Amino acid sequence: MNNRLRILRAERNWSQADLAERLDVSRQSVNAIETGKYDPSLPLAFKIARLFALSIEEIFTDDDNVAAKAAE
Amino acid sequence: MSVNTVEHKFSVKRERLLLLSKWGSALCIAIYSAFVVGSFDHPWMIWPALGFVGLMVVFLFGWLVFLDEAAQQAHYIAWYWGGSIGLVISALTFVALTPQLFSPTGVEMLRAPFGAMNDTSFAFTAGFMLAVMPACIGYMVWWAGLWLRRR
Numbered sequence: 001m002n003n004r005l006r007i008l009r010a011e012r013n014w015s016q017a018d019l020a021e022r023l024d025v026s027r028q029s030v031n032a033i034e035t036g037k038y039d040p041s042l043p044l045a046f047k048i049a050r051l052f053a054l055s056i057e058e059i060f061t062d063d064d065n066v067a068a069k070a071a072e
Numbered sequence: 073m074s075v076n077t078v079e080h081k082f083s084v085k086r087e088r089l090l091l092l093s094k095w096g097s098a099l100c101i102a103i104y105s106a107f108v109v110g111s112f113d114h115p116w117m118i119w120p121a122l123g124f125v126g127l128m129v130v131f132l133f134g135w136l137v138f139l140d141e142a143a144q145q146a147h148y149i150a151w152y153w154g155g156s157i158g159l160v161i162s163a164l165t166f167v168a169l170t171p172q173l174f175s176p177t178g179v180e181m182l183r184a185p186f187g188a189m190n191d192t193s194f195a196f197t198a199g200f201m202l203a204v205m206p207a208c209i210g211y212m213v214w215w216a217g218l219w220l221r222r223r
Contacts, residue, residue: 024083029142032222038142 002061006034008052023047086138093135100128146218154214158207165202 009019016034020027023044032038040048049056107121139147169178186194 021083024086025140026087026143028219028222029140032142035222037222038145041141044141 001036001039001063003033003036004059005030005048008054008059009034022051086140089134089138093131093138096131097128097135100124100131104128142222146215146222150211150215150218154210154212155207156210157214158205158210161206161210162203165206 005019009016014022016030017027020030023030025044029038033040045056045060049059052059104121104124107117107124111117111121136144169182182198183194186197189197
């Protein structure tokens with residue numbers, strides 16, 4: 001699963017700790033999500049989407065979707 | 073569910089409770105161990121030791137409740153892989169110690185560190201450790217790997 005979390009966070013000048021606090025998770029969790037080592041649960045994905053006022057699909061992209069779009 | 077100040081405060085509170093739970097558990101284990109060692113000479117010491125086990129359970133429960141979802145998932149994975157590999161090691165060790173297969177030497181080697189302990193206590197302690205320790209070590213090693221990778 002790919003995501004734009006690092007970019008969205010950088011646009012707002014938030015540190016990982018800032019984002020972690022806003023999402024009520026640990027900084028390690030934010031790092032794990034950003035680096036693709038952990039895929040968040042659906043409730044957390046919705047929370048992230050609400051925080052950035054975007055849809056989940058605008059933040060997270062699954063690998064199959066990327067491959068399908070590339071093939072088009 | 074909005075991201076508001078109340079949640080920010082909860083986040084700080086959660087971090088503090090997690091720290092308290094971790095250090096509280098560690099302290100309980102240390103005090104428990106000291107009482108158990110003391111109980112070999114003073115049997116009454118086993119009662120306060122049990123009290124600290126109870127307190128440790130309370131701290132550990134708090135720790136489990138306040139972990140965030142990524143941390144919880146790391147523990148699930150660590151138990152699944154590390155714990156399972158540990159159980160396989162337990163089973164293989166048990167087979168390797170079977171006297172009918174390799175003479176009694178394996179069991180005798182295992183008996184040595186338990187010195188003065190009587191046979192029943194030795195059998196219980198060694199059996200428990202053989203069943204639980206490899207799984208716990210496997211879990212801890214796997215979890216440490218995940219933790220270092222996610223930092």
